[in-house]
Amino acid sequence: MKSWIKHVGLLVLLVIAMALSVYGAILPSNTPVALVGAMQLSSFESGLSLFQDYRRLYYSFSPFDDYIIDNQNNRRALITIEEIENRTYTSNANHHQVQRIADTVEMYLLGGTPDVSFETPSMSVKYNSHTNGNQAHITKTVTLHPNTHIQSIGSTLSYNSDDIVFDSRENVYNYWNQNDLRMLESLSQKTFQERINNLHENIADGRIYIMNPQATFILMVKTRENQTLSINRDARLIEIEEPVIKTDSSYRSTVDIQVFSSIKEIL
């Protein structure tokens, strides 16, 4: 009996030593990360972001911008400015070391599936991702207080002030520098019509492209059936809105993204 206890004790000691060994590992700064063509997808404190790290460009799906529209046509963000200022929400963006180690191993061997969730007293939202090659599908599941009734749900993707935002019908909705626009026209052999007067504009095409003159990717957001696409120039957001279908007290919405690495791929 004494011998058995001694051996179990030794095994436990070995397990602890090995576990401690692994616990000390230094991990990649963003974990998990999914490779999506020329970009990467990871979770941050503000949501899920597509980014190109060395170019410092981020495109985010965030509950701070995503919104719901209630039956009285009132629009509100999933997490309001007051909730942000008072910090009355929680997030699981910062995983503990053990989870990060597991995420790193999974990401390296199988590819990452970044996800993040947020919770306030009145709602919870989870962002899941599924990636395949240069495509990413971001699914948002929102659970609201039972007394909250909504008619539609909005997903948003932020963009940067110097991005060129355009659709396949040769309308350009945002750009910063005329030379950049002329270069794009030269490369694509197209002439763009400027649609930059309205702060909010619907995009009939159902497909929008975002590129940055200092980056090497072109993001495409493509709508599904029942989704409408628009640009909110005031908040620098691409908005994808759809009427709700409630399932098990939750509302689910998916945004489809594709990442290209050259203009020729989208012509």
Next chain:
Amino acid sequence: MIGILIASVQALLFYLLPILIGRAVVRRLYSNMIPLPFITYFIAGACTLFATVLLARYTLWMIWPTLPFEAIFAGIVTVLGVASIPLNIIGGFRDIKIKPYITPVLFSLATASTIFSIWKIKSPYPFNWDMLEHQTLVDTILSGRFSFVTSQVTDTFGFNGYSTFIHTLIGASQWWYNVQAFDYWHAIGFIHLVLVTFASYLLAKVVTENKAVAYISGLLGGFIFDSSVSFTSLFFIPQTFTAVVFIFLLTQLFAYVKKGMIPTLPLVAFQSLFLFLNHYIIGTIAVSGYLATYLYCRYRIWIAQHLNRKLLFITAVILAIVAIIASAYIPLGFINSGEASSFTPTFAEKYRVMKQIYGFSLFIFFPLGVGAILRWKGEVEVLILTLTLALFSLVVLQFPYVLKFYVLARFFVHLVMAIGIYSIVRLLTNRLQHILAYTLIVITFLTLFITNSASWKEILRYENTYSNISAHEVSAGEFLKERYSGQDALIISDPATQQILETISGINSQGGAYMNSASRSILHSLTQPQDQAEIANSLYEINDTVASQSGKRLFVVSGRYFLWQYSAPQDKASLSFNIWYPANLTLEDYQYIQFLNQNPTHFKQVYGNKTLAIFEVSK
């Protein structure tokens, strides 16, 4: 597939050819049995080959410089190789003992295969950046320009850290078939990993005579990737090659001692020369360790009778601690034009490096191993501990470039760690408990390898791969090879792009990744507003310093080139700064390309893809 097979055969020949030649030579000269003879055969054969090529270069070719040196080289390799075959067969195979090595070799193959396949996930090209410059040197040798001094062969080598010994051996294995360089370096990288694992096993086995310790040491040897500066297990480069040979030599020395014998001084001196010629700095440290160990083994009875070994050991430990503390106050950052300061990590930075490589395992099992050795008091084990502490102290010193010495120290550190792990495992008596324990060890160090690899590759993410080279750059290199091979042309771009394209295409550049300061200044000046004619004239001021170029300039504007141009001037002036990852062209980059295209008199675009554009430049 055929290409990979041929490349694998070529990589095997790097080792087999010298062994065949060496065995034929050594058995004629040395009738006594040599423990672990394959290492002596390898060194003897390699030296015979290198000496013959040197003799031809500095006698025959000096007298008749019109002789095609590449043909002489091929002839030497063929004659030596073919002649050695019958000499190997005559006299039998009494010296070749395979049976004791079957299981360890299979173990090393299995360990290396596991690690290599994990390392290669989503990674189509070798990460061994240095292979580009070494392959360039080999290609230059094979095209007829050979010297003992690397900087006289190609200006990619500004600092002569080693002779062209290893490049001669690589050339000897490659000359007969023009295979894709990446396939060769993948294959030789894998064989190197097998040898690192096997060397770790063998050293532990001979020292401790304990199979369990040996297998744990082998496991650590293969699973631990020192991912900063030394890169021992996964990068086949002169310093790592020298380290592996050193470990085999030390193992041979201990094998001699265990048989109650001692190698002759000429043999030790000859083998030391090999170490030195393959890397002057690592080789010097390796030779010091090898000779010190040899002298101790040779005179240990006298030492035991006349010196207090315990006191010697304690004195050495105290001296090491004093040296480590004092080194923080000796400023050596001025070395190498101030670049040394960038390669002088602080204690905190070294701690972080060790944590990335080992997690906390080094800090747990190394002390356990030290304690076990001091308790057991085995003579050879204490000697190994002394060597370990000496080499590890070198690494900890606050001097520039010392992390390089970990390429030697790691084998001993892992042996001590293996003893530390075994000191717990040996107390288990049940077979099931042993299985559980070893499974746990494998899972732990496999996990550490994965987290280490993931961290190291973080900046190298590119289009769903981890790579520091893109397929588009490879295509561009192949285009250059097809169009400009045999012509007098000079590639000009940022250092990283030059390094990659020069290796793939065989077209020369000024210094590859080690472009000199004059060329860097000229490139930097192109960021100032100027017209195409001025740019073209500037590009013609860049010249190769070994083989002067009067032919056309091929200006390559790549995503890397633009990122390099946007960098701070002090970074652009530094040899240690590069754009290590592939980068596609941005819209702003295309504007510059369009600007160059507006003047076809001076800039004629001959190639373009989403990563780069290549221009023929006319003055």
